[in-house]
Amino acid sequence: MSVENAPVVDVDEAAIPVEKKMYYRFESNDKKEFRVSELAIQQSETLNRLVEAMGYTSEDVENKPAIAIENIDGKTLKLVFQWCEHHKGEAIPVDDGSVPKIVEIPEFDAKLMDIDNGLLFKLIWAADYLNIVQLLNVSCKKVANMAQGKTPAQLRRVYLLPSDEEDEAAKRAAQEAQDPRAREVEEEFEERKRQGGNSFF
Amino acid sequence: MTEFFKTNPIALRHCLLYEFLQGKPIDEAFSYFCDIVGDDVIKKESFEFWFDKFKFDEIIEPIADTRDVLRSDKCALRVCVLYESLKYKQLEKKLNSPYCRRYSTGHEIVHSRSYSIYKNFCKVIGDDVMEYLKFDFWFYQFLNGDYDLNFERDNNKKIYELSDMPLDVMENIVEYLSMFDRLSLAKTSRSLQTFTEDQKLFHQTLELTLDRYEPKIRFDEKHFRSYTDWKKAILDFKNITKNPKLHLNTLLFDLSIFYDVPLKAEELSLKPSTHQLHVKKLSFVGCHHDFSSHESLLNILSCLKPEYLTTIDLTLKPSNDSVMEKIVESEQWKKAQYFSIEGYGGLNGSLRQMYHFKEFSVCYKRLSVEDIREMKEILFKSPVFEKCSLDLIVPVDESAIEQQFGEAVRGRPKTFHHPIPNSNEYFEIILNDRKIKIARKMR
Known part of the structure; x- marks a missing residue:
């Protein structure tokens, strides 16, 4: 098991002198461990509720096993926590859908998201799962920026979008997987047609 | 980078062929090549030898398409992506210099750089030789300094795409x-x-x-x-x-x-x-x-x-x-x-x-x-x-x-x-x- 004991972002200890800061330990699905400050966790609604419900003391954090995040890998989780540490204490935006959303990507976020598309989509998936509103906003904005000025063919290529035919083939495959009889019926129908029968019945 | 090419002469040749395919005049190609891979990777004589060879081979024994040499070899294609990532690093240095004009945020090299480089790659090597998503993956591997050409992605791991994203x-x-x-x-x-x-x-x-x-x-x-x-x-x-x-x-x-x-x-x-x-x-x-x-x-x-x-x-x-x-x-x-x-x-x-x-x-x-x-x-x-x-x-x-x-x-x-x-x-x-x-x- 590899353990990352240091916090994901260096914190200037002298800057917060009075209170002892509270950290939590999390573990990714590939057993990477992270220590994340309480304030950073507040950026994630999901994790924040989780730690509130657990009500750990500092001793509990050290003595009990790290909190497992089953469906996110270490590489992605590291990015997520780096982002949370950098933006800790910032207000979480509320969107009621009535006005256009204006999102700027700060330099730190742009550097953090300078990653391949596969990892970027994992990061988005994680931000959505952990409900980190602003991380989801900036990462989605990055994906949208990549679409700027592209033709439909280029968009298909960049985002691996299936065409109508592929969409239908996938649907058929899924249906058949559910109901193997469907294929048999279809084959029987084809066979009868070959034999010259006009009607299936 | 110099070390990498010294221990991988085949990779170096693939880069040379990739550069050759772009059809620059030989002197210009040589100085550009040195900027990208490093000054002491190849001597001018060697460089000229290989360019001549590519040209000469094509004349005496025409291959239907010289690009096939690269296309048919998985590692050779990755080397081409590596070469593109090195080219990009060079460009980035220039972009960050105070004398260079800045690209606006609307410019493709800023908002989707790997795609804009992919387009050049396709121009040289042909369309549909490598999927964009694969190119993107390798481009970032190399950009982050991971030069393992034989690295294989775990096929059991899910690769996330846009169509996998939830509706919200x-x-x-x-x-x-x-x-x-x-x-x-x-x-x-x-x-x-x-x-x-x-x-x-x-x-x-x-x-x-x-x-x-x-x-x-x-x-x-x-x-x-x-x-x-x-x-x-x-x-x-x-x-x-x-x-x-x-x-x-x-x-x-x-x-x-x-x-x-x-x-x-x-x-x-x-x-x-x-x-x-x-x-x-x-x-x-x-x-x-x-x-x-x-x-x-x-x-x-x-x-x-x-x-x-x-x-x-x-x-x-x-x-x-x-x-x-x-x-x-x-x-x-x-x-x-x-x-x-x-x-x-x-x-x-x-x-x-x-x-x-x-x-x-x-x-x-x-x-x-x-x-x-x-x-x-x-x-x-x-x-x-x-x-x-x-x-x-x-x-x-x-x-x-x-x-x-x-x-x-x-x-x-x-x-x-x-x-x-x-x-x-x-x-x-x-x-x-x-x-x-x-x-x-x-x-």
Whole structure:
């Protein structure tokens, strides 16, 4: 098991002198461990509720096993926590859908998201799962920026979008997987047609 | 990097072939190559030897396509991506130098650099040799300094793509796309078309200019698309306005130089959509030469959400009375607050049709005594009316005005005051030969 004991972002200890800061330990699905400050966790609604419900003391954090995040890998989780540490204490935006959303990507976020598309989509998936509103906003904005000025063919290529035919083939495959009889019926129908029968019945 | 190429002579040769394929003159190619891989990786003689060999081999034993040497070898292709990533690093150094012009954030190299480099890769090596997603993966591997060419991705691990994202994430992404980018996305597949047509879309302005020679659609004053065929412009416009969640501050139609073209057929009529659009202000410039624009105006107006539409600005030739009657009867007209019309004779009929507005500005033929009586009866009793301006084709009869409004204000011979009962407000009426201005004022 590899353990990352240091916090994901260096914190200037002298800057917060009075209170002892509270950290939590999390573990990714590939057993990477992270220590994340309480304030950073507040950026994630999901994790924040989780730690509130657990009500750990500092001793509990050290003595009990790290909190497992089953469906996110270490590489992605590291990015997520780096982002949370950098933006800790910032207000979480509320969107009621009535006005256009204006999102700027700060330099730190742009550097953090300078990653391949596969990892970027994992990061988005994680931000959505952990409900980190602003991380989801900036990462989605990055994906949208990549679409700027592209033709439909280029968009298909960049985002691996299936065409109508592929969409239908996938649907058929899924249906058949559910109901193997469907294929048999279809084959029987084809066979009868070959034999010259006009009607299936 | 020098070490890497010294221990991987085959990789170096693949890079050389990749550079050769780009067809630069040999001296230029050599100095460029050294900038990218390092100065002491290859000597000039060797470089020339290989370039000659590529050229010579091609002459004595022509391979159907020299590119096949790279295409058929998985590792060779990865080396080409590596070469592209090194080229990019070089470019990045230049971009960061203070003497280099900065690319704007709208430039492809900034917002989707791996794709912009992929395009060059395809140009050299051919389309469909490597999928973009694979290219993107390797490009970032190399950019981050991981030069293991034999690294294999774990096939059991899921690779995330856009279509794997939950719906709320898709909504979040589409929300940032402009209307043109949404049009492109909608054209990729039916399911995405249905999806994008139903996503919130806010824009300041949307303009459709129909011109027989250069029709165009423009939004937010800076993004525009020109068409060779005005019918296509109408079609795209209809696709944009299909979205029931489109919100616009201003919708502008300019038909000023669009004439002799029938807009009657249903598929070409200027009726934007079947649902009612969220538009705050409608600006409509009719054709200079005929009356058919009135029909279009009526069509458009009926597709805008009453009450949400607060302002109607028109530039129109003399009106077609029967259509104009329908317009003033519409809910959209009755619930609007601001109205203006330019163009002489733009409005026939009575001024009464405008007395529910907060503000209006019109051109009017002749102001009769009857009009003034009505004004006092209806307009001056409106709780919302703030101001208006009337341009008169026939000069006003001042004595008739005086009879109705009483004496002019002392020292200001063309100004009249009309008190509003039970309030400390009054209307100030200013006559100016062919113009009357009325405004609500406080005492």
